[in-house]
Amino acid sequence: MDRLTPRVRVVQVLSVTALLLAWEGVARAGWVDPLFVPAPSAVLRAFGRIGGAALAGLGDTLLKTAIAYVLAVVIGVGGGILLGSVRPLRQAVNPFVIALYGMPKILVLPWIVLFLGFGATPAVVYATIHGVFPILVLVTGAVRDVDRTLVTVARAFGARRWQLYWKVVLPAIVPTVLAGMRLGVVFCLLGVLVVEMFAGVRGMGYVLSSLANGFRAPELFAATALVSAASIVIVLSLDVLNDRLSQWRGEPR
Amino acid sequence: MKVLAIRVAIVVALLGAWEIVGRTANPLLYVPPSAAVPALGRLLARDSYPDLAEHLLLTLREILVAYALAIVAGLGCGFALGFNRLVGRAYGPILAALYAVPAVVWYPSLMLFFGLDAASKIAFGFLLGFFPITLAVLAGIRQVSPQMLVVARAFGADGLTAFRKVTLPAMLFTLVGGLRTGLALTVIGVIVGEILGSKSGMGSLINHAYGLFRTADYIALVVVTLVLIVGSDALASAVEHRAQRWTD
Numbered sequence: 001m002d003r004l005t006p007r008v009r010v011v012q013v014l015s016v017t018a019l020l021l022a023w024e025g026v027a028r029a030g031w032v033d034p035l036f037v038p039a040p041s042a043v044l045r046a047f048g049r050i051g052g053a054a055l056a057g058l059g060d061t062l063l064k065t066a067i068a069y070v071l072a073v074v075i076g077v078g079g080g081i082l083l084g085s086v087r088p089l090r091q092a093v094n095p096f097v098i099a100l101y102g103m104p105k106i107l108v109l110p111w112i113v114l115f116l117g118f119g120a121t122p123a124v125v126y127a128t129i130h131g132v133f134p135i136l137v138l139v140t141g142a143v144r145d146v147d148r149t150l151v152t153v154a155r156a157f158g159a160r161r162w163q164l165y166w167k168v169v170l171p172a173i174v175p176t177v178l179a180g181m182r183l184g185v186v187f188c189l190l191g192v193l194v195v196e197m198f199a200g201v202r203g204m205g206y207v208l209s210s211l212a213n214g215f216r217a218p219e220l221f222a223a224t225a226l227v228s229a230a231s232i233v234i235v236l237s238l239d240v241l242n243d244r245l246s247q248w249r250g251e252p253r
Numbered sequence: 254m255k256v257l258a259i260r261v262a263i264v265v266a267l268l269g270a271w272e273i274v275g276r277t278a279n280p281l282l283y284v285p286p287s288a289a290v291p292a293l294g295r296l297l298a299r300d301s302y303p304d305l306a307e308h309l310l311l312t313l314r315e316i317l318v319a320y321a322l323a324i325v326a327g328l329g330c331g332f333a334l335g336f337n338r339l340v341g342r343a344y345g346p347i348l349a350a351l352y353a354v355p356a357v358v359w360y361p362s363l364m365l366f367f368g369l370d371a372a373s374k375i376a377f378g379f380l381l382g383f384f385p386i387t388l389a390v391l392a393g394i395r396q397v398s399p400q401m402l403v404v405a406r407a408f409g410a411d412g413l414t415a416f417r418k419v420t421l422p423a424m425l426f427t428l429v430g431g432l433r434t435g436l437a438l439t440v441i442g443v444i445v446g447e448i449l450g451s452k453s454g455m456g457s458l459i460n461h462a463y464g465l466f467r468t469a470d471y472i473a474l475v476v477v478t479l480v481l482i483v484g485s486d487a488l489a490s491a492v493e494h495r496a497q498r499w500t501d
Contacts (some may be wrong), residue, residue: 008342066339088256088384096260102437103479104444106444106445110460114468121405170317170341193355194357204358224362227358235350236353245454
């Protein structure tokens with residue numbers, strides 16, 4: 001904490017307040033159409049109207065995200081360890097993995113929906129596909145780049161295969177796994193929301209798109225703020241966890 | 254050589270398995286390659302979708318406009334935040350927090366605001382491309398060594414010269430990487446926007462084919478869209494390599 005910090009906070013608070021006040025003023029003065037740009041006070045009141053339904057939708061979305069996230073992390077870390085440690089397999093498969101990572105998954109979404117119909121399953125599957133690739137790519141690289149000397153020394157001291165993985169490889173890849181998990185959670189949430197918007201009957205994505213279709217701007221803004229706040233909280237708490245863990249590992253920050 | 258053979262074998266095996274499964278299970282749903290290839294031919298011959306070119310051009314135009322806006326705003330915002338310590342420290346974290354929000358939550362609002370036509374796709378593509386460019390400028394500025402700047406100043410370089418001779422070359426690589434990511438995300442943004450709701454553009458054709466259960470045509474449209482995406486990324490990658498050579 002240096003001497004800039006309090007001034008930074010002041011600037012942050014002041015500019016957000018100024019922005020909200022200016023927005024409110026512009027909306028009240030009638031310079032913008034309230035049908036499209038509602039005043040912050042109207043958005044605030046809209047929270048009350050959509051509260052219950054939006055929270056239920058958010059819960060639904062977060063549940064699907066959590067399932068997809070667990071699947072993505074398990075498949076991504078497992079697959080990454082496999083691809084990272086088996087060289088021939090990695091050489092054969094890695095270009096495909098990279099290509100699939102770069103490909104916009106939205107293009108296969110209609111197909112997934114044709115196969116799996118409407119509901120929670122396509123959302124979970126699509127979000128898992130969305131979330132698994134960054135984790136898989138990062139973990140593969142990390143396992144491949146584990147310090148050879150450490151492996152050789154462990155082998156020389158007679159480490160068995162499981163000991164090699166448990167004592168050398170896993171601790172070495174923890175930071176990468178955490179970085180992948182941080183990326184993956186946003187990808188999973190994004191995937192669930194996209195499916196809900198495209199072919200949803202429940203969940204926050206569906207709530208958002210039906211509010212937009214109904215031209216209910218205040219409620220739409222309130223719901224958007226709610227999802228945004230939820231995802232910021234999730235990502236920030238993963239960041240805090242990450243910091244804690246790297247302190248515990250004794251890394252310089 | 255052997256690796257290449259294995260890769261080819263994997264592709265052939267996948268296509269073969271797809272063909273067999275597709276034929277035995279449900280050709281309409283699985284669209285085996287033997288059905289997808291003729292569909293691609295019909296599409297390219299302007300048979301299944303005669304107005305393919307117009308839709309493709311519209312998507313390209315949306316991408317170009319969105320990307321141009323993202324570059325201007327991203328560079329402007331990035332340099333404004335990067336060169337002023339107080340401003341950067343104040344707005345950097347807000348920007349990072351907004352980046353943590355899955356961007357698609359803004360799309361319904363953009364659709365409400367800009368309508369179903371090109372404007373909402375441009376706005377969404379812009380939004381997706383803007384963040385990586387801004388963040389790349391910020392990261393690039395942090396890479397510039399302050400000592401070099403002091404030395405340049407001591408040798409009498411004015412602000413602009415120091416920027417051109419020291420700051421820009423030092424950050425160029427990061428900047429170009431950000432511009433490439435920005436393009437990829439802009440392309441995705443425009444296509445996601447079109448698929449989630451539009452009346453024209455490649456996404457609308459994909460939705461049309463999907464809605465009518467014309468799955469073979471859908472696959473063909475996806476292939477054409479993929480060519481567009483891969484082509485734009487190849488272009489960006491070529492530019493990136495030129496920039497890399499220039500800094501070395």
